[in-house]
Amino acid sequence: MRTVLQRVARGAVTVAGQRVAEIGRGLVILVGVGQGDTKSQADWLAEKIANLRIFEDAAGKMNRSILEAGGSALVVSQFTLYADSQKGRRPSFIDAALPAQAEPLVGYLGKCLALRGVPVQTGVFGANMLVEIYNDGPVTILLER
Numbered sequence: 001m002r003t004v005l006q007r008v009a010r011g012a013v014t015v016a017g018q019r020v021a022e023i024g025r026g027l028v029i030l031v032g033v034g035q036g037d038t039k040s041q042a043d044w045l046a047e048k049i050a051n052l053r054i055f056e057d058a059a060g061k062m063n064r065s066i067l068e069a070g071g072s073a074l075v076v077s078q079f080t081l082y083a084d085s086q087k088g089r090r091p092s093f094i095d096a097a098l099p100a101q102a103e104p105l106v107g108y109l110g111k112c113l114a115l116r117g118v119p120v121q122t123g124v125f126g127a128n129m130l131v132e133i134y135n136d137g138p139v140t141i142l143l144e145r
Contacts, residue, residue, distance in 0.1 A: 001031065001032065001033055001034065001037045001041045001042060001045055001105065001109070001144065001145055002031075002032040002034065002081040002082065002142070002143075002144045003029055003030065003031050003032070003045055003049070003081075003142070003143045003144070004029070004030040004078070004081065004140060004141075004142055005027050005028075005029055005049060005052070005054070005139075005140065005141040005142075005143060006027065006028045006029075006030075006133050006135050006138070006139070006140050007026075007027060007054055007055065007135065007136045007137055007138075007139035007140075008023070008025070008026060008027065008028050008074075008133055008134050008135055008136050009024075009025060009134045009136045010022070010023060010024050010025070010132070010134045011023050011026070011028040011074045011131070011132055011133050011134065012074070012131075012132040013074065013076060013121075013122075013123040013124070013129050013130070013131050013132075014129065014130040014132070015123075015124050015127045015128070015129055015130075016127075016128075020123070020124055021074055021121035021122060021123060022074075022121065023071075023072040023073070023074045023119075023121050024071075024072065025069065025070075025071045025072070025136070026066055026069075026071030026072035026073055026074070026118075026119075027049065027066055027071060027072075027073045027074070028073075028074045028076065028131070028133045029049065029073055029074065029075045029076065029109075030076050030078040030081060031075060031076065031077055031078060031081075031106050031109060032077075032078050032079055032080070032081025032082045032096065033077075033079070033082075033096065033097040033101065033102035033105045033106060034082055034095050034096060034097055035095060035096070035097050035098075035101070036097075037097060037101070037105055038105075039105065039108055041105075041145040042105055042108045042109040042112055043112055044145045045109060045112075045143060045145050046109055046112030046113045046115075046116060047112075047116065048143060048145075049066070049073070049113060049118075049143070050065060050066060050067055050113060050116040050117070050118050051065045051067070052065060052066070052141070053065055054066075054139055054141060055068065055069035055071065062139070066118055067116070067117055067118060071118075072118065072119040072120070072121065073110075073113050073118050073119070073120045073121070074120075074121045074122070074123070075106065075109060075110040075113070075120060075121070075122045075123070076122070076123035076129065076131055077102065077103070077106045077123060077125045077126070079093060079096040079097075079102065080093070080096075081096075082095045082096035099125070099126060102125075103125045103126070106122075106125060107122070107125075110122050
C-alpha cells in the first residue's frame with residue numbers, strides 16, 4: 001500500500017456537486033492499493049499514521065501526532081499512486097489492485113485509524129471526486145508498506 005499524507009488546515013471531498021466529507025485540522029490521506037496488498041499492511045500504516053509526529057508543538061517543532069494534536073483524517077482512495085510512467089506517454093496502472101481488492105483495504109485502513117482514536121471521514125471509492133486539500137506547512141509525507 002502507498003499513502004500520501006498531507007497535513008492540512010482543512011480538507012473536503014465533493015462528488016457530483018455534493019459535499020460528502022469534510023475535516024478541519026488533520027491529514028488528508030491519499031491511499032493506493034497494490035496487487036497482493038493485505039490487511040497487515042493497512043494495520044502497520046494505521047499505527048504509523050496515528051503516531052507520526054508531524055504536527056507542531058508549542059515551540060513550533062513537529063513533535064505531536066494527529067492524536068495529540070486533536071486532528072481528523074480524510075481517507076481518499078487514489079489508484080493513480082501506482083502509476084508506472086517509465087515507458088511511453090500514458091501511465092500504466094497494471095500494479096494497482098482491482099476494485100474488489102482495493103475498496104475493502106481502503107475502508108479497513110480508515111477503520112484501523114478510527115480504532116486508534118483518529119476521527120475519520122472518507123471519500124467515495126471509485127467516484128470522480130473533487131478533493132480540496134489546504135496543505136499546512138506544506139507538509140507532505142510518503143508512506144509505503
